[in-house]
Amino acid sequence: xxxxxxxxxxxxxxxxxxxxxxxxxxxxxxxxxxxxxxxxxxxxxxxxxxxxxxxxxxxxxxxxxxxxxxxxxxxxxxxxxxxxxxxxxxxxxxxxxxxxxxxxxxxxxxxxxxxxxxxxxxxxxxxxxxxxxxxxxxxxxxxxxxxxxxxxxxxxxxxxxxxxxxxxxxxxxxxxxxxxxxxxxxxxxxxxxxxxxxxxxxxxxxxxxxxxxxxxxxxxxxxxxxxxxxxxxxxxxxxxxxxxxxxxxxxxxxxxxxxxxxxxxxxxxxxxxxxxxxxxxxxxxxxxxxxxxxxxxxx
Numbered sequence: 682x683x684x685x686x687x688x689x690x691x692x693x694x695x696x697x698x699x700x701x702x703x704x705x706x707x708x709x710x711x712x713x714x715x716x717x718x719x720x721x722x723x724x725x726x727x728x729x730x731x732x733x734x735x736x737x738x739x740x741x742x743x744x745x746x747x748x749x750x751x752x753x754x755x756x757x758x759x760x761x762x763x764x765x766x767x768x769x770x771x772x773x774x775x776x777x778x779x780x781x782x783x784x785x786x787x788x789x790x791x792x793x794x795x796x797x798x799x800x801x802x803x804x805x806x807x808x809x810x811x812x813x814x815x816x817x818x819x820x821x822x823x824x825x826x827x828x829x830x831x832x833x834x835x836x837x838x839x840x841x842x843x844x845x846x847x848x849x850x851x852x853x854x855x856x857x858x859x860x861x862x863x864x865x866x867x868x869x870x871x872x873x874x875x876x877x878x879x880x881x882x883x884x885x886x887x888x889x890x891x892x893x894x895x896x897x898x899x900x901x902x903x904x905x906x907x908x909x910x911x912x913x914x915x916x917x918x919x920x921x922x923x924x925x926x927x928x929x930x931x932x933x934x935x936x937x938x939x940x941x942x943x944x945x946x947x948x949x950x951x952x953x954x955x956x957x958x959x960x961x962x963x964x965x966x967x968x969x970x971x972x973x974x975x976x977x978x979x980x
Contacts, residue, residue, distance in 0.1 A: 753834035760816030814927035866907035926975035
């Protein structure tokens with residue numbers, strides 16, 4: 682096994698030599714992560730929540746004091762690029778009784794995405810600079826610049842392709858009310874529809890979360906887009922990535938800042954339309970490399 686790993690490193694180092702030392706570091710970590718003991722456990726760091734138990738009402742009440750008002754103010758950010766066939770469904774399924782406002786970040790769409798989103802009741806921002814992270818950052822900028830009443834307590838992110846189940850949003854918000862800072866909707870722990878996650882996606886997810894565990898000592902099971910985070914903690918993270926590394930940047934920075942993180946199981950279905958990332962070989966490779974690079978960058 683060690684010999685195979687050594688040969689693999691040599692070949693990969695040749696492929697990525699143009700990227701310098703950082704590329705070599707990523708390749709070495711990539712291989713050591715794959716060939717390391719799969720049964721090694723990190724004690725005391727797992728934060729997967731079982732929402733079926735009965736918690737203490739007094740402790741939940743006390744944790745609510747972290748918010749100025751209860752129930753907390755929740756805003757939703759949805760990055761969207763050419764999602765005219767799905768964006769109306771996504772907005773329509775959001776539990777509006779739990780949400781103050783929905784911000785759809787139009788990422789230079791060439792279809793009717795912004796018009797449909799506005800008609801469905803969302804606030805639409807425009808970010809002509811293409812990139813998932815750029816769109817999310819424009820949504821954050823809107824919240825920072827439009828705080829006439831008050832900033833949100835919690836921000837929920839989800840995709841505009843209808844692969845996430847917006848109706849499950851309350852299961853992401855509740856752990857934050859009970860004391861968590863960041864909650865990831867885990868498709869791995871949940872019920873993904875057959876074919877909704879491609880094989881490259883599943884492998885990339887496994888590798889990235891395994892690398893996070895190796896470097897940061899924390900066991901995530903997913904880098905899924907459906908997530909909730911306290912607004913003040915999101916601002917603290919000083920998010921920067923404009924493209925494929927947005928979600929993993931949030932997670933590793935949360936660990937660097939010692940935020941209280943958790944995962945809850947969520948459902949996942951085949952998206953409407955073709956994926957801009959996993960739908961092409963180039964997109965898959967670029968996303969994979971950027972995610973691994975981001976994990977190493979912030980370590």
